[in-house]
Amino acid sequence: MGFNVKPTTTLLANKRILLGITGGIAAYKCAELTRRLTERGAQVRVVMTQSAQQFITPLTMQAVSGFPVSHSLLDPAAEAGMGHIELAKWADLVLIAPATANFIAKYTAGIGDDLLSTLCLATPSPVAIAPAMNQVMYQAQATQANLATLAQRQTLIWGPAAGEQACGDVGLGRMVEPMDLVASAIQFFEQQQTPKLLAGRNIMITAGPTREAIDPVRYISNHSSGKMGYALAEAAQQLGANVTIVSGPVNLATPKNCDRINVTSALQMHSTVMETVQQQDIFIACAAVADYRPANVAEQKIKKTQSDDMSVHMIKNPDIVASVAALNKPPFTVGFAAETQDVEHYARDKMQRKKLAMIAANDVSQAGQGFNAEDNALTVFWPEGQQNIGLASKHEVARQLLQLIATQFK
Numbered sequence: 001m002g003f004n005v006k007p008t009t010t011l012l013a014n015k016r017i018l019l020g021i022t023g024g025i026a027a028y029k030c031a032e033l034t035r036r037l038t039e040r041g042a043q044v045r046v047v048m049t050q051s052a053q054q055f056i057t058p059l060t061m062q063a064v065s066g067f068p069v070s071h072s073l074l075d076p077a078a079e080a081g082m083g084h085i086e087l088a089k090w091a092d093l094v095l096i097a098p099a100t101a102n103f104i105a106k107y108t109a110g111i112g113d114d115l116l117s118t119l120c121l122a123t124p125s126p127v128a129i130a131p132a133m134n135q136v137m138y139q140a141q142a143t144q145a146n147l148a149t150l151a152q153r154q155t156l157i158w159g160p161a162a163g164e165q166a167c168g169d170v171g172l173g174r175m176v177e178p179m180d181l182v183a184s185a186i187q188f189f190e191q192q193q194t195p196k197l198l199a200g201r202n203i204m205i206t207a208g209p210t211r212e213a214i215d216p217v218r219y220i221s222n223h224s225s226g227k228m229g230y231a232l233a234e235a236a237q238q239l240g241a242n243v244t245i246v247s248g249p250v251n252l253a254t255p256k257n258c259d260r261i262n263v264t265s266a267l268q269m270h271s272t273v274m275e276t277v278q279q280q281d282i283f284i285a286c287a288a289v290a291d292y293r294p295a296n297v298a299e300q301k302i303k304k305t306q307s308d309d310m311s312v313h314m315i316k317n318p319d320i321v322a323s324v325a326a327l328n329k330p331p332f333t334v335g336f337a338a339e340t341q342d343v344e345h346y347a348r349d350k351m352q353r354k355k356l357a358m359i360a361a362n363d364v365s366q367a368g369q370g371f372n373a374e375d376n377a378l379t380v381f382w383p384e385g386q387q388n389i390g391l392a393s394k395h396e397v398a399r400q401l402l403q404l405i406a407t408q409f410k
Helices: 025-038 058-064 083-090 102-111 115-122 135-139 142-153 180-194 227-238 266-279 320-325 342-355 393-409
Strands: 016-021 043-048 093-099 129-133 163-165 170-174 201-205 241-249 259-260 284-285 292-294 314-316 330-337 358-363 377-380 385-393
Touching: 016 025, 016 115, 016 358, 025 058, 043 083, 043 115, 058 201, 083 093, 083 115, 093 115, 093 180, 102 115, 102 129, 102 142, 129 180, 135 142, 135 170, 142 358, 163 284, 170 377, 180 393, 201 227, 227 241, 227 259, 227 393, 241 266, 241 358, 266 320, 320 330, 330 342, 330 393, 342 358, 342 377, 358 393, 377 393, 385 393
Parallel strands: 016 043, 016 093, 093 129, 201 241, 201 284, 241 259, 284 330, 330 358
Antiparallel strands: 163 170, 292 314, 358 377, 377 385
16 A cells, blocks of 8 residues: 555554454454554454454464453453443444455344454444455455445445465455555544545546447557546545546445446546536546547457458547536646656646646656556646645545645635
């Protein structure tokens, strides 16, 4: 995620975090997670399911947390003071890591048949889950439906990450690393203190690539992952805005409390935006929209011939951000400029030609930022000034950009 978190961070000082560990192989990472949280000042109490104890012992977790580990719903000593209810009230944040598919299903269904599931139902505090499971289990329709339901209920979902799994599969389903969970916890508590600078404002954000069909099986597109646009949507919602995402084809979950409209082509994105953009206060054109599309789309798959070349006649797509800025009463319109050279020159020229209120430019030729990367860096221009946003996670860059937009929006 790109966070540089130091033990001196004070946002976790005296924060009470209830760590729930379920039965996944990633449970072994919880000792490290607990140590990193406590060295930043957090108080961590640990609750383990029976299956979690098959992967890591309560004694280990007691040693790193400094508190006895709870694992029995019917512990007579705890029940004397209704211990499970007291723990539920004690926490500032409940973090379930790893959160198995089984636990996620139980929590979604409201089942409280052990101490951890009961605590989650009894707590008035925010609950965060860090999913961890086989990639096929994660992609299963039931799991995705459960996660969507939890997101609608304001459950925080941190992860999963992609990569090689214990079973040998490769894909989404790994628990995010302990330091990333620490960073997410810090970000969560930071957001509790952040003023709602965009409270009540309507914001529309375009995100992802477009696909321009050549025939029924082929299309022209680009490398945009949509991560920057979705990070902006999440940041805007956290600042109090009512957010609509008009999204090209991406493999990303919809940020909580955001409306999402899926489109495929530039023409579809243009018509969808123009239908409702006048109801918006702010419009952010973050999508990587194809400049051109094939003039004619073949009705059947084009067959390969003996010829060494093939020509596809291309025509211009409508310019979405310019169309919005040209309205009689346009919203505060922010464009993006992904450049590989002379970034400031091309960004300022684009801003002036299209009559934008602001433009965010990034140099996609730099390794580790821009398309498909987890991090980004921007130089933001507006008629009266400019500001650099240094290399950081896309979520952090989005937060800084939205705060800048809020100061310039009139």
